[in-house]
Amino acid sequence: MIIGIDGTPEGAQPPPAPEGRTRRDVARGLRTGxxxxxxAPLLAAFRAPRSAAGRAPDRASFDQTYRGRRIRGERTADGHWHVTLDGRPLHLMRRADGTWLSMVDHYCSYPTPLEAARAAVDALAPGERLRAAGTEPRHAHQGGLHGVRA
Incomplete structure (x- = not known):
């Protein structure tokens, strides 16, 4: 085998030259971009607005039976929701990202108050009811070193 000056074997075909882009191809790509x-803004303006996860926007009220429990909700004038399960108030909180959580199921958040109320129903045991307002247990601290080592 004889090696030529350029380091390739004699009689071997040189590798094909890489095909590069021409200035015309680059200019066409830039114009397209x-x-x-x-x-993009024009096309975005014509798209139909959608709420989170494709759901319908919050309605002003709802009243339905879900798994044998009556869920009622009404949006107040200040934008808050008053939701009840079987006539007892269910406290809902709005998160910073716009989702909702309830005091019964406060580990997950839901896109609408209705879905948060349904999750609360799912979290309650059969026959279990929400506590009536004002009957929450209170921890009376009467002084002393409860749980504190001296």
Whole structure:
């Protein structure tokens, strides 16, 4: 085998030259990208608005029976929700990301107050009811060193 000056064996075909892009191809790509950027806001304006996860926006009220429990909810004038399960109030909280959680199921958040109320029903045991307002247990601290080592 005889090696040529360029380091390739004599009689071997040189490797094909890599095909590069021409200036025309690069300019065409840049124009296409600029057109896409210019049209994006226009196309976004024509899209139908959707709420979280494709659900319908919150209604002003709901009243339904879910798994044998009556769920009622009504949006107040200040934008808060008053939700009851079987006539007893269910406290809902709005999270910073717009989702809802209840005091019964406060580990997960839900896109609507109705779904948060349904999750609360799912979390309650059969026959278990929400406590009436004002009957929450209170911890009376009467001084002393409860749980504190001296």
């Amino acid at each position: 600029a057109l896409a950027v210019a049209l």
